[in-house]
Amino acid sequence: MTHSEPPRSRWSDLDRPPLGTPGLRRALVRPGSLWTSFEVVEATGSTNSDLAARAADLPEGAVLVAEEQTAGRGRLDRRWSAPPRSGLFFSVLLRPGPDVPVERWGWLPLLTGVAAATGLARAAGVDTSLKWPNDLLVTVAGQERKAGGILAERAGTDAVVVGLGLNVTLREDELPVPTAGSLALADAVSTDRDTLLRGVLRSLEQWYGTWRAAGGDPAASGLQETYAAGCATLGRTVRAELPGDRALTGEAVAVDGDGRLVLATADGGREAVGAGDIVHLRPAG
Known part of the structure; x- marks a missing residue:
C-alpha cells in the first residue's frame, strides 16, 4: 500500500509565511498615524486598480496589500508578476491637497522611492539605489x-494611489527577466516581510509628512537632495527613450525642482526629461 502525499497548497510554502496582518495593523493604524486602514488580500489583479476604484469611499491613509498580484502594472502598463508571498505588493491612498499644490504631486513616486530605500536600509540591511524615475535597484x-x-x-480630482512592488525572496530561477533581482539575492540580513513592510510604511509616513508640511517644496523638505544622493542615474551617460519615438542621449546631471531628469547633451545643451524610459549606458564615475 502506498501513501500519497497530501496535495501541496500554493499557500503552504514554509519559506514564505503569510503576513502577520493583526500585528501589522496594530503597529501601523494608531492614533495620529497617517495610516487609517490596513487590509491584506490573498490575491488580486492590481492593488493600485482596487484602491483607485474605492478611493471615493476611503479616507487618506488606506493601505491595501496583496500576497499575490496577478496583473500588477508598472509604468507603460508593463506587467509585474511574482510567486505568492515572495515579495511586497501594496498600494496606499494619499490626498496631498490642499497643503500641496497639484503641480508638486509629481514628486510622490520619487518620495516613495526615497522612503523605500531608507526603510529597507534599516530593515533589510540592503543598499537600495534609485533609478529615475521609479525603479529600486540592488546589487x-x-x-x-x-x-x-x-x-x-x-x-479622481483629489487623490493619488501609490503602489510599490518589491521582490523579497525570489530565487534566481524565479526571476521574470535576468536583469531582475531580489533582496534575498542581494544578501539582505532580513527577508521578514512584516519587518520590511512596517519599515517602508513608517519611512513613507515620515517622508510624506515632512514634504507635506513644507507645502510639497522638494528643496525645503530635503527630498530633492536626498533623492539625488541615492539616485544611481545621476553621473551616468544615459539614453532617454521619449514619447513619440524620440531618443536623447546625454549625461544625467541633476533632478530639477519639478522632479525631471536633466541631461547634458553632446552639443553643450541641457534638456529636462519629464517622462520616458531611461537606459543606463555606462557606470557612474
Whole structure:
C-alpha cells in the first residue's frame, strides 16, 4: 500500500509565511498615524486598480496589500508578476491637497522611492539605489538589478494611489527577466516581510509628512537632495527613450525642482526629461 502525499497548497510554502496582518495593523493604524486602514488580500489583479476604484469611499491613509498580484502594472502598463508571498505588493491612498499644490504631486513616486530605500536600509540591511524615475535597484554579484518599482496614479480630482512592488525572496530561477533581482539575492540580513513592510510604511509616513508640511517644496523638505544622493542615474551617460519615438542621449546631471531628469547633451545643451524610459549606458564615475 502506498501513501500519497497530501496535495501541496500554493499557500503552504514554509519559506514564505503569510503576513502577520493583526500585528501589522496594530503597529501601523494608531492614533495620529497617517495610516487609517490596513487590509491584506490573498490575491488580486492590481492593488493600485482596487484602491483607485474605492478611493471615493476611503479616507487618506488606506493601505491595501496583496500576497499575490496577478496583473500588477508598472509604468507603460508593463506587467509585474511574482510567486505568492515572495515579495511586497501594496498600494496606499494619499490626498496631498490642499497643503500641496497639484503641480508638486509629481514628486510622490520619487518620495516613495526615497522612503523605500531608507526603510529597507534599516530593515533589510540592503543598499537600495534609485533609478529615475521609479525603479529600486540592488546589487547582485556585482551587478545592478531591478528589485522593485513604483507606480503613482491619480484617483479622481483629489487623490493619488501609490503602489510599490518589491521582490523579497525570489530565487534566481524565479526571476521574470535576468536583469531582475531580489533582496534575498542581494544578501539582505532580513527577508521578514512584516519587518520590511512596517519599515517602508513608517519611512513613507515620515517622508510624506515632512514634504507635506513644507507645502510639497522638494528643496525645503530635503527630498530633492536626498533623492539625488541615492539616485544611481545621476553621473551616468544615459539614453532617454521619449514619447513619440524620440531618443536623447546625454549625461544625467541633476533632478530639477519639478522632479525631471536633466541631461547634458553632446552639443553643450541641457534638456529636462519629464517622462520616458531611461537606459543606463555606462557606470557612474
